[in-house]
Amino acid sequence: MPPTPGPPEGKRPTLADVAARAGVSVALVSIVMRGAKGAGAGTRERVLEAAREIGYRPDARARLLRSNRSRLLGVQFGLQHPFHADLVEGVYAAAEPAGYQIALSAVAPSRGERHAVESLLGDRCEALILLGPQAPAPRLAELAAQLPVVSVARRLRPAVPGVDVVRTADDEGARQAVDHLVSLGHRDIVHIDGGRAPGAADRRRGYRTAMNHHGLGDRTRVLPGGLTEEDGAAAVRSLLGDGPRPTAVVAFNDRCATGVLDVLLRARVAVPGEMSVVGFDDSHLARLAHISLTTVGQDVRRLAELAVGRAVERVEGDGAAASGKETVIAPRLVVRGTTGGIQP
Amino acid sequence: MPPTPGPPEGKRPTLADVAARAGVSVALVSIVMRGAKGAGAGTRERVLEAAREIGYRPDARARLLRSNRSRLLGVQFGLQHPFHADLVEGVYAAAEPAGYQIALSAVAPSRGERHAVESLLGDRCEALILLGPQAPAPRLAELAAQLPVVSVARRLRPAVPGVDVVRTADDEGARQAVDHLVSLGHRDIVHIDGGRAPGAADRRRGYRTAMNHHGLGDRTRVLPGGLTEEDGAAAVRSLLGDGPRPTAVVAFNDRCATGVLDVLLRARVAVPGEMSVVGFDDSHLARLAHISLTTVGQDVRRLAELAVGRAVERVEGDGAAASGKETVIAPRLVVRGTTGGIQP
């Protein structure tokens, strides 16, 4: 008969096992485990020791089940988007200090947003953080009726009640790109857009108004693009074929811009000698020394922080701020090697 | 007094609410909700109707808590790896039909593997699927003592008891690349390796033995590389500087190969005219028309299926197969535009 009971065979140890081993009640072990006050120093030590010995690990699910607070934020993200990957990392980092956990749910070609969100709801998340959601506004409204929802990088026009928005000022970003190019002497600047992607409409608009503002309205030219390298490549290929070439391209994002660069290189079009290229996002891609892409940076870290902040605020507030708030953060042009003065 | 009780205010509806509304017992509603048999057709209909009306949604956590089976597979993946993204998608697809759910946990610069795994364990996963884990073997063994563990794409030498491995035959893949190049007339073939990345050692070895096999042992040349575009770019840059150039490069993976291509393009080295390039993974990147990279394809779909299969097998078996099994699947060379006959 050992003085201290051993761990149960083949099952994960529970609070009760720790309690038995330490010779105290289950409730006290619970107190110790979550660091609440109400336990003496000596006992606390003894309990922790016992827990360590039998390899106790709290059951997140049981814990959540009991406390009506789950302290869980559901994050939906696109598996194939490097930009989302950066955001997710930021969200992890921001959630931890706020005392929240993250449940990830991926969207992929074979797994739609509906599916992704359903799974998060089933996990009893307290709020939803949707990265670049494509779902129609009514669907978002429906979700917002159930729990706080934050849309990141997707603007909602008109605002959907109950859905907070955190995004970069996409139009402003496009404007900065155009301004930069104009200041370098460019006048024939085309935009390869992102189609229906979140943010695409704003960037398009920003490009147009900036062109007008510089009196280049008649030189405005938007090519249908998309968010992959392939889209950028296709668009710029069409550009090289016909008549007079522009001297600069503002691409929807960095991936798109990379496709543009690649085609230009193959066609022996010097960058930035003959053509300047600007991307968007300032992703890892853009920073690579051999690409060295001039791009419009989004402050991913801050975007993530704000998204978590909004969500937590909503969860902890008494639902007072019912109408959707929009937070817009400023983009910042990062000049690298793919833009330069126009050749005489 | 309404004939049917309404949903409770401000709380998510539970089984009890549905039961009250449909006028049946909680247990019966449970039966209906999980599609078990034991309910009459009429009642079933009535219960479903009631559930729909008040917007009932099962609580995954309570469900898991009660049934000792959680039917949950924990997946650890690298946020920044496109290859992992593909794998995750495959895992989702494979888990669904097997009746399992997926809990994702990301590894990022700011969030180590330890952290990622801890969180999965807290979720009471039944098995762990680790994509390209970097953790030391003893750590894996420790985990395997607690639950089934499958390592994907990382070979374990020597085998770790209790850890199943699912991977592509990396050495064979490298061999195929070399064979292909040799058959095109190449003799000076260098390898840009992946350093300590999972699979790198095998690819390196495969390259070496293939070179030897063709009697090119004295021309063997391995350059330190890595798994990003930047690594490939740096390696090939060093290559262009000094003495005699090789005529072909086998890169560690597609990202690395892309970096190589980019530098070559800029240096006006014709591909495949002056130099051929082979990648590894057959990722989206390689398939892009403007890159059109010859590469060694990994069957991601199958890799994912097998990983899930192994995990499920272990979970459902009575732990009979205690020793770690290794499943190796064959790679397959995909010839595209970056390889060609040697210039006379």
Place this chain on the structure above:
DNA sequence: ACCCGGGACTAGAACGTTCTAGCGCCCGTG
């Protein structure tokens, strides 16, 4: 001497589900 406050600890009820019994009922069989 008495009460009162508070710290350390405990018993037992939740949380929302599934599981194990077991209850009536109707039907077919002997």
Place this chain on the structure above:
DNA sequence: CACGGGCGCTAGAACGTTCTAGTCCCGGGT
């Protein structure tokens, strides 16, 4: 007519945790 057996359904106990409402004891103020 009794008996067994399936079907439709229900009551109540789990699961592992947290929360509520104590109990007990000790020290200090009246």
